[in-house]
Amino acid sequence: MPRIIVVGAGSAGCVVAARLTENADDHVTLLESGPDRAGTDTARTLASVNWIDAMGVPEAFHTDLLATRLAGDELRQYHRGRGVGGSASVNAMLALPGLPHDYDGWARRYGLDEWTWAEVRPWFDRLKADLVASDRAAFTSIDGALVDAAEAFGLPSDVDTYTPDDGGGALWRNATDGARRSSLETYLDPARGRPNLLIRADSKVDRLVLHGRSVTGVLLTDGTRLDADEVVLCAGTFETPAILMRTEAYERPGLGQGLQDHPAASVFLSLKPEFRAAAPGAPCIGAVLRLSSSVGTGDIHLLPMHGALGETNPAHHALVMAAVMSVTSTGEVRLNPDDPQGPPVIEERMLATEHDRTAMREAIACLEKALAAKPFADLIADAFVDASGTPLAALHDDDFYRRWLRNSVGDYFHAVGTARMGSPDDPGAVVDQRGRVHGLRHVRVMDASIMPEVPSANTHLPVVMIAERLSAALRADLATSPSTDTRQGAEDAGNLR
Template sequence: MARIIVVGAGSAGCVVAARLSQHHGHEVVLLEGGPDHAGTDVGTRLASANWIDAMGATAAFDPDLLATRLATDAPRQYHRGRGLGGSGSVNAMLALPGLPRDYDRWAEVYGLDDWSWSAVEGTFRALKRDLVATPPAGYTPTDRALVSAAAELGLPSDVDTHTPQDGAGTLWRHADRTGRRSSLETYLAPARDRHNLLVRTDARVDRLLVEDGDVTGVLLTDGSLLHADQVVLSAGTIETPAILLRSGCDRPGVGKGLQDHPAASIMLALKPGHQDVRAGESCINAVLRLSSQVAEGDIHILPMQGALSVSSPQHHAVVMAAVMTVTSTGEVRLDPERPTGPPVIAERMLTTERDRAVMREAIGHAVRLLETEAFREIVEEAFIDADGTPVSALDDPDTYERWLAGSVGDYFHAVGTARMGSFDDPGAVVDQRGRVHGLDRVRVIDCSVMPEVPAANTHLPAVMLAERLSSALLADLATGTQRGPLAHHQGGTRVHSL
C-alpha cells in the first residue's frame, strides 16, 4: 500500500485526507503550514455562523500576503486562510455549484470531457444533502429588501439558487445550527482518530523532492525531509504553484491563468429598526442572479447585514455587485528576493473590455435595486466609500473609474494557476486526474486545477473536485497506476476516464 503526503488542509485537502485515510492500508500524512485554531479565541470566531466574526479573526490570515487587484493599483492584503481549514474556514460558506455551461465549457474548450456538467452533476447532487438554506423567516432586513426589490422589478423572487435560473432566492450554505462548516468540520474532524492519518500543523512545504522525474516526498521550510510514495498538492491556488515553481516544474502554465470574481460594494446606512446584526447568525442569506448583455447568469448581487470596515457616516449593511463569468487572468510568481516567502500575486482583474462592461452593468443593477421601495423603506443613506460619497457620484465616468480602481475587491474565489489540460497544451499543468505533466507520483487536487472560475462561490466546487480526484487517485493506487499523464495519452487524447 502507499504512504501519501497531502500538502494543505483547506477546502480540498481536508476532503483528500479524509477520503484516502478511509482505506486503512494507506498511511496518510496531512501537512498544514499554519496552526490548529481549535480551542482558541480565533477558533471560536471561525466557527461562528456569522461570516463577519470569521473576518475579524485576523490571526487566521497571513498578514504578509499581498496582491494587486487591477493592473495599475498598489498591493493590498490578500485574505487567504492560514491554519487547519484553510480559506474554507474564513469564507462565508455559501454553497452554489455554478452554471452547467461553466463545466461544459471546460469540456469543450479545454478537452476536459471528464468535467462536463453531465459528469459532475451527480457529485453536486450528492453534496447538496449536507447543505442548509435559511428560510425567509430568518432573513436579515437587507436579505428581505433584496428579494422584495427583485419582485418589484419583475424578476423571479423564489428561485432555487442551486439551479441556473436568474432571479432572487435563498442561498444554500455549508452550516448547521451552531455555525459555518468547512471541510475541516465535515471531513477532517471525523477522521482525526484514524490510526493511519497523521495531521501535522505549522509544517510549511518548501518544495517537492524529485529524483529522475519521480517525486519521492517533500522538503519543509525547516529543513525536514519527508518521504512518500505519493504526494498530493492541495495547498491552494496561491501556494500550490509556488511549490511547483520552487520544485523546478518547467510547465509554462504554472502560476498563470489566475482568476477570481471582481466585486464592488455600496455601503448602506440603515434606518432605526433595521440596523441590528444578529450575533452568531448568518449575515448573508439571499442572492440575486442576473444575466448581462453578453452572457447568462454572469452577475450576482449579494446583500450583507453588517460592516467589515469603518465609515463616516456609519454603515450597517452593504450590497455587493460581482462579475461571475470572468475572462481576465492574472498570475502568481515567486518573489526573487524571498523565493520561500509569500508569492507575488497580480490578479489583473477587469483587464478585458468584456469584464469591465459587465462590472458596469452589475453596479447599475445594484443602484436600480436601491431605488426600489423595498430598499427605500430600510435605507437612510447609500454611499460608495468610507467618506460617505453618495452613489449618485458614479454617474460621472471619471469618478466611477477612480472609485472602481480603489474599491474593487476579490471574492476569495481564486482558481486556475495549475490548470487541467492535455500534455500538448502548453497552458496545462495537470491532466484530468490531477497528475502533474512531466512528473510522476505527484498530483494537484485543489482549485488551482480549474481552467476557469465557475459562476459560483468556489468552496462547493472545490469539494466536488476533491471528491472526484480523490476517487481517481484511490482507483489508480489500487491498480498500481501511479505514473504521470504521458503514460496515458497518445496525441493528447484521453485514454482513461474518471
C-alpha cells in the same frame, strides 16, 4: 502500505486526507503551513455562522499575502485562511455549484470531456444533502429586501439558487443552524482518530523532492525531508504553483498563469433605526440576486451583508456587493525573487478586457436599480460608495467611476487557474484531467488551481467536488495497482468517472 503526503489542509486537503484514510492500508500525512487550532477559543469563534466574526480574527488569515487587483494597482491584503481548515474556516459558507455552461465551457475550450456538467452534476447532487438553505423567516432585513427587489427586474423572488435560474432566492450554506460545517468539520475532524492519518501543522513545504522525473517526497522550509510514494498538492491557487516553481528543473509555460477571480464592489447602507439591529451569531448573508448582463448569462451577483466592515462616515449598518461571476481577464502568480520561500507575487489584472468592464458597469447599474426599488427604499436612510460618504449618484460621472473602481474593486477570494487542467501538448496546462502533473510521476494537484476558468459561484463547493472526484480516482488507481513501480501505467488506463 502506500505513504501519501497531502500538502495543505484547506477546503480540498481536508477532503482528500479524509477520503484517502478511509482505506486502512493507505497512510496519509497531512501537512499544513499554519497552526492547528482544534479546541481553542479561536476555533470556537471561527465556527460562528456569522462571517463577520471570522473576519474579526486577524490571526486566521495570511496577513502578509498581498495582491494587486487592477493592473498598476497598489498592493492590498488578499484574505486567505491560515491554519488547519484554510480558507474554508473563514469564508462566508455560501454553497453554490456554478452554472452548467461553466463546466461545458471547460470541456469545449480546453478539451476537458470528463468535466462537463453531466459528469460533475451527480457529485454536486450528493453534496447538496449536507447543505442547509437560509430560511425566509431568518432573513435579515437586507436579505429580504434583495430578494423582493428581483421583481424590479421582472424576475422571481423564490428561485432555488442551487439551480441556474436568474432571480432572487435563499442561499445554501456549508453550516448547520448554529455552526460552520466546512471541510474541516465535515471531513477532517471525524477522521482525526484514524491511526493511518498524521496531521502535521506549522509545516510549510518548500518544494518537491525528485528522483529523475518521479516525485519521492517533499522538502519543508526548515530543511526536513519527508518521503512518500504519492504526493497530492492541495496548497491552493497561490501556494501550489509556488511549490512547483521552487521544484528543481520543473517548468511548464502555463504554471502560475491564468489566474482568475470574481471582481466585486460594494455600496454602503445606513439603515433606518428600526432595521439596524442584527441577531448576534446569526448569518449576515442569506440571499442572492442572480442577473444576466448583456455579455453573459447568470454572470452578475448582488449579495447583501447585514453588519459593518470597518468605519465609515456616516456609519453604515449593511452593504450590498455587486460581483461579476464570469470573467475573461487573467492574471498571474510568480515567486518573489527576493524571498522565493515567502508569499508569491500576485497580479490579478481584473477588468482588463472590455467584456469584463462592460459586465462590471452593468452590475453596478443593477445594484443601483435594486437599491431604488421599494423594498430597499423602505429600509435605507442613506447609500454611499466610500468611507467618506460619497453619494451613490457620484458613480454617474465617468471619471469618478473609474477612480472609484480602481480604489474600491476587490475580489471575492475565489482565485483559481494557476495550474490548470489540459492535455500534455497544451502549453497552458499543468495537470491532466485527473490532476496528474504533466512531466512528473507520483504527484497530483487537487485544488482550485486546476480549474481552467473561475465558475459562476463561490468556489468552496466546486473545490470540494474536485477533491471528492480526484481523491476517488486516486483511490481507484491505488487499488488497481498498489505497486509504486507500476502505478503510473494503471493511472494511464481508463477515464475519470
